[in-house]
Amino acid sequence: MADTGGKLKPCYAMANWILASSRDWLTPLVNLLHQKMLKEQYLHADETTVQVLQEEGRKDTTDSYMLVYSTGQYCKTPIRIFEYQPGRSGHYPQKFLKGFKWYLHTDAYAGYKKVPEITRCFCWAHLRRNFVDALPKDIKSPEATIPSQGIEFCNNLFEIEKTLKELSSEERKRQRLEQEKPVLDAFFGRG
Structure with a gap:
């Protein structure tokens, strides 16, 4: 740091204010929000890579992660x-979610298995992305392929969900059983 007569440069002063x-x-x-979050019945979690430069003891090319935890869509x-x-x-989600005992909606990342006493719920959007990635790129009619059929099942579920947004939780559950269960039974080969 350059000598500025005992005063911090403006950029250092601003950084100190933020810290x-x-x-x-x-x-x-954030700690208060975290405690409130853990009392909810439904949470979502996901993670993505971030690159951190000049982090002590790590190369700039090493992957770091930003985990996001969120309450459910219908939470007050x-x-x-x-x-x-x-x-x-x-062990990161295990530590963050300590005390949470309800439903955790995630992709299929195995690390969430370390969170005890939860019911893991998987994400249809992540599953759909896997079907899209599996579509053959070199054929003329991909709509006739198994990945395309998987995409269609997911799209059907998403369309039904759009129509249920404004319903009460009880009515939404009833409609899901009525409208989505046949789609899910067909998807899993039970229909």
């Missing part, structure tokens, strides 16, 4: 918390 604000004001708020108090982690180990 102090986060420590003194934002961290307690929407909460979304982002948590940086240097890796993708399942």
